[in-house]
Amino acid sequence: MNIGILGTGGVARAIAAKLISLGHTVTIGTRNVEETKSRSKGDAMGNVSFQEWIGKNASVKVATYADAAAYGELLVNATSGMGSLSALTSAGEKNLHGKVLIDISNPLDFSKGFPPSLSVSNTDSIGEQIQRAFPNVKVVKALNTLSNPLMVNPSLVNSGDHTLPICGNDAEAKKKVVMLLASFGWKQENIFDLGDITNARGTEAFLLLWVRMYGVLQTPMFQFKIVK
Amino acid sequence: MNIGILGTGGVARAIAAKLISLGHTVTIGTRNVEETKSRSKGDAMGNVSFQEWIGKNASVKVATYADAAAYGELLVNATSGMGSLSALTSAGEKNLHGKVLIDISNPLDFSKGFPPSLSVSNTDSIGEQIQRAFPNVKVVKALNTLSNPLMVNPSLVNSGDHTLPICGNDAEAKKKVVMLLASFGWKQENIFDLGDITNARGTEAFLLLWVRMYGVLQTPMFQFKIVK
Numbered sequence: 323m324n325i326g327i328l329g330t331g332g333v334a335r336a337i338a339a340k341l342i343s344l345g346h347t348v349t350i351g352t353r354n355v356e357e358t359k360s361r362s363k364g365d366a367m368g369n370v371s372f373q374e375w376i377g378k379n380a381s382v383k384v385a386t387y388a389d390a391a392a393y394g395e396l397l398v399n400a401t402s403g404m405g406s407l408s409a410l411t412s413a414g415e416k417n418l419h420g421k422v423l424i425d426i427s428n429p430l431d432f433s434k435g436f437p438p439s440l441s442v443s444n445t446d447s448i449g450e451q452i453q454r455a456f457p458n459v460k461v462v463k464a465l466n467t468l469s470n471p472l473m474v475n476p477s478l479v480n481s482g483d484h485t486l487p488i489c490g491n492d493a494e495a496k497k498k499v500v501m502l503l504a505s506f507g508w509k510q511e512n513i514f515d516l517g518d519i520t521n522a523r524g525t526e527a528f529l530l531l532w533v534r535m536y537g538v539l540q541t542p543m544f545q546f547k548i549v550k
Numbered sequence: 551m552n553i554g555i556l557g558t559g560g561v562a563r564a565i566a567a568k569l570i571s572l573g574h575t576v577t578i579g580t581r582n583v584e585e586t587k588s589r590s591k592g593d594a595m596g597n598v599s600f601q602e603w604i605g606k607n608a609s610v611k612v613a614t615y616a617d618a619a620a621y622g623e624l625l626v627n628a629t630s631g632m633g634s635l636s637a638l639t640s641a642g643e644k645n646l647h648g649k650v651l652i653d654i655s656n657p658l659d660f661s662k663g664f665p666p667s668l669s670v671s672n673t674d675s676i677g678e679q680i681q682r683a684f685p686n687v688k689v690v691k692a693l694n695t696l697s698n699p700l701m702v703n704p705s706l707v708n709s710g711d712h713t714l715p716i717c718g719n720d721a722e723a724k725k726k727v728v729m730l731l732a733s734f735g736w737k738q739e740n741i742f743d744l745g746d747i748t749n750a751r752g753t754e755a756f757l758l759l760w761v762r763m764y765g766v767l768q769t770p771m772f773q774f775k776i777v778k
Contacts, residue, residue: 436751444671444758480777487759516762524665524759530672531715531752534744535776546774548763549708 326351326394328387328409330358332369333426333470334400338382344505349383351390351413359384381535391417396424396498397459403429403448404441405525407455418459422495425449425503425522426465426473428529437533440526449522453491460495463522464488464503467532469542476507476545484545487528488515489521514548553640554579554622555614556637558586560597561654561698562628566610567701572733577611579618581640587612621644624652624726625687631657631676631754632669635683638719643684650688650723652699653677653750656757665761668754677750681719688723691750692716692731695760697770704735712773715742715756717749742776 325341327334328351338348351359361372383393389411391397401409406427410418429448430438437459442448449463465473474535476482486508490496491529500513516524536542553569555562556579566576580586591601597603602609611621619625619641629637634655640648657676658666670676677691694703695715704710714736718724728741744752764770 439673439751443755445667474754484777485774487763514763514766516766521762523667524762527671527755529757530755532751534749535715535742537741538744539588541778544778546713547773547777549712549775550767550769550772 323347324349324393324395325398326390326392326396327398328390328400328413329398329400330372331365331400331402333473334368334398335362335375335379336470336474337400337426338460340506342379342381347381349385349390349393351385351387351409352522353387353412355384355410357384378550385442386412394421396422396502399423399425399427399452403427404431405447407451410452410456414541415456415458420458420460422462422492422498423452424465424499425452425461425463428466428526430529430533437537440530443527444523447520447522447526449489449519449526453519459510460490460492461519462488462490462492462495462499463519464499467525467528468545471543472545474506476512476535479543479545480547482507482509483512484547485512485514486519487516487525489516489519489525491518523541551573552577552621552623554618554620554624554627555626555628556641557628557630558600559593559628559630560595561701562626563597563603563607564698564702565626565654565698567607568734570607575609577613577618577621579613579615579641581615581637582668583612583614610623615641617643622649624650624730627651627653627680627746628656629655632659634676635679638680638684644706645686646687648686648688648745650690650720650726651680652693652727653689654693655692655693656754658757658761659688665758665765668758671755672751675748675750675754677717677747678705681747688718688720689747690716690718690720690723690727691747691753692727695753695756696773698772700773702734704740707771707773708775710735710737711740711742712775713742715744715749717744717747718744719755725756746758
């Protein structure tokens with residue numbers, strides 16, 4: 323499958339590399355292609371420079387948001403939540419129209435340091451904002467509740483036995499996403515469908531707990547499992 | 551130990567009954583003692599009427615917020631979050647002063663139906679509001695992330711193996727609360743100390759996910775376990 327990923331950070335890279343390993347073809351979208359390709363410094367999260375990463379993942383194409391969106395039969399929003407609407411607007415409605423968009427973003431606001439707050443929460447969410455702005459896109463919120471190594475390799479903790487909440491308005495779109503997640507190693511019984519996209523209020527707000535647990539544990543290699 | 555519990559709903563009752571069974575003495579605090587004692591109807595949550603409950607739990611005393619607070623060597627806030635500051639103000643600073651207060655409240659706002667939103671969240675929390683209003687009270691946020699049967703009987707799910715986040719500014723107060731939780735059946739290794747009271751932003755916001763999972767599962771008998 324041809325997949326377009328918006329974003330160039332740790333999440334985008336983890337998803338891109340996994341998709342390539344599974345035989346898909348991937349175009350990553352960014353605001354300024356030349357600027358992105360010339361980035362020679364790693365980031366504060368411990369990610370290597372984009373230059374170094376793309377050197378090792380040469381089959382990933384780099385394009386504008388619009389070209390990456392046009393390329394993808396399925397799209398992934400891996401931009402930071404506070405920049406997601408702007409990135410998707412740059413991508414253009416005609417390139418998004420009718421497609422499934424896996425929204426992994428979280429509206430983390432680091433302007434006052436760590437732990438971050440959320441720029442939208444409680445009675446709204448970035449998932450809903452995207453769905454409202456692009457009513458003809460099939461937004462499926464998923465993978466935003468855990469760190470990127472675990473998104474694409476759930477077996478790294480507890481033999482893959484932990485819970486992934488998803489939500490979205492379109493049942494067929496969710497089925498497609500669940501199939502893709504299964505190819506990442508997610509067991510069907512661990513995927514928790516919360517219902518429509520308004521449930522993104524729950525999964526995004528969970529970040530307010532996640533970032534604090536991360537602060538104590540000093541590692542992102544943890545997850546939650548719902549037990550009954 | 552003499553323990554004062556503010557509130558008369560399902561959480562207050564579960565905690566009161568458990569404490570009595572463990573040999574403690576308990577006074578429940580309410581705004582209007584006679585009105586509370588005369589309540590002959592169950593509530594929408596499936597709780598029996600207060601009259602029926604107190605008939606079966608006759609060793610629990612019922613008093614005003616102020617008298618219950620004065621009575622307790624240790625206090626529990628089991629009022630609804632939106633009414634907590636008002637209840638604690640009625641209890642009176644001099645009756646709270648210097649005491650450990652276990653704050654179980656959540657600022658759930660049901661004014662627009664289910665699922666509720668939070669009346670305070672993201673950059674503040676009811677736990678912090680209580681601590682700011684009563685700086686000489688040792689507020690420990692605990693037990694607000696799960697349903698009341700599980701609070702006092704964690705073994706009801708997954709053999710008691712699941713995670714309870716707590717937070718508060720006073721280390722000694724947290725030790726006392728952890729000892730009490732151990733007497734409820736909580737294993738030390740499952741209690742996750744997040745740090746100071748600002749972390750109540752995380753555990754209260756978790757409710758935005760919890761209520762939605764509850765909506766899907768149609769039972770409150772579930773919990774989360776952090777796995778590594």
